[in-house]
Structures are given as structure tokens and as C-alpha cells.
Amino acid sequence: MVGEGRENKKDNDLFYTCSLIDYVARKTKNTRIDVVNALGKKNLERIYEYADVFHCENIDSVSDEFIEKCNIQEGQFDNVGECKYAIPTYWDIGKVYKRLIKQVSENERIEVIDALIKVYRSFISTKIDDYNSSVYYENPSYIYESYRENKML
Incomplete structure (x- = not known):
């Protein structure tokens, strides 16, 4: 029997x-x-549903596929270039969002993708994405409570 590893598949x-x-x-x-x-x-649901397949591919080519498919244009936001300190990886930030979204989904009893959209549309997303602040490496419960209160505590 094959185990799931440290975390479940979803x-x-x-x-x-x-x-x-x-x-x-x-x-x-x-x-x-x-x-x-x-x-x-719909694309977020597709990425989530087939993440194990996409994960086997190069993330650069997967990102190119969705950038082209969704016609995502070059923007002006460069939180990596503006960072004065060590830059967290996209995997580091993915983990922060995963924990928060999972908690929102469970506590609000909503589907994961609905929670994902809700979290990214909230004020906390701009706070997490400011790599010159400390929010992205704060305790997950602190991030969740700040999200819930709609302000940094």
C-alpha cells in the first residue's frame, strides 16, 4: 500500500x-x-484538479501555457525587484497561502477554490506579498486571525 506522504493529496x-x-x-x-x-x-479549478499532473511538468512551461491561454499581460508590480531582503521563493509563498486558504475553507465551510479567490481578493494578500514586511513569515494563526478581522492585529 502506498501512503500519501506527510500531507494529503488535496x-x-x-x-x-x-x-x-x-x-x-x-x-x-x-x-x-x-x-x-x-x-x-474555471482555470483555477482545473489547476487544482490536475495539480499532480502539472507538477510533473516544468513550472515555467505550465506558467507559459496559462499566461498565453488567459492573455495575462505584463504588469508593473515587482515585489521581487523591490525587496531589500532575502526573497522568499514562490514555493515559500505558496505554502503561506495554502495554509491560510485551507483554514478559511474549513472554518467558513466553503469550497477550496472559493476560499482561494476570497483570500487573494482580501487585504491580507497585499500584506503577504510585501516582501519588505514580515507578514509572509508570521505564524499561520496570526495571519488567519488578521484575515478574519480584516486588519493586521
Whole structure:
């Protein structure tokens, strides 16, 4: 019998989905919400559903596929270039969003992709994506409570 590893499959699929969003955002210099809006719910559901397949491919080619398919244009947002400190990887940021989205989905009893859209559209997304702040490496419960209260605590 093959085990699932340390996390269940759907958690890993959400982690990949969030990491891909961050990768596309960095590559196109867009905010994460702009990428989420450009991808739309159907593509987000597709990425989440087939994340294990996409994960086997090069993330650069997967991102190119969705950038082209969704006509994501070059933006002006460059949080990587503006970062004065160590830059977190897109995998690091994917993990932050995964934890928050999972918690929102469970606590609000909504589907994962609905929670994903809700989180990326909230104020907390701009806070997480400011790599000159400390929000992205804060305790997950602190990030969740700040999200819930709609302000940094």
C-alpha cells in the first residue's frame, strides 16, 4: 500500500496551485489578485484538479501555457525587484497561502477554490506579498486571525 506522504493529496494540490499563481505573478509582474482574476475560477479549478499532473511538468512551461491561454499581460508590480531582503521563493509563498486558504475553507465551510479567490481578493494578500514586511513569515494563526478581522492585529 502506498501512503500519501506527510500531507494529503488535496493539500499538495492547493500548495502547487498557490505556488503557480505566485510564479505567474512574478513572471508577468502582476499582483497575485490580478493573476487570480485573469485565470478565473474555471482555470483555477482545473489547476487544482490536475495539480499532480502539472507538477510533473516544468513550472515555467505550465506558467507559459496559462499566461498565453488567459492573455495575462505584463504588469508593473515587482515585489521581487523591490525587496531589500532575502526573497522568499514562490514555493515559500505558496505554502503561506495554502495554509491560510485551507483554514478559511474549513472554518467558513466553503469550497477550496472559493476560499482561494476570497483570500487573494482580501487585504491580507497585499500584506503577504510585501516582501519588505514580515507578514509572509508570521505564524499561520496570526495571519488567519488578521484575515478574519480584516486588519493586521
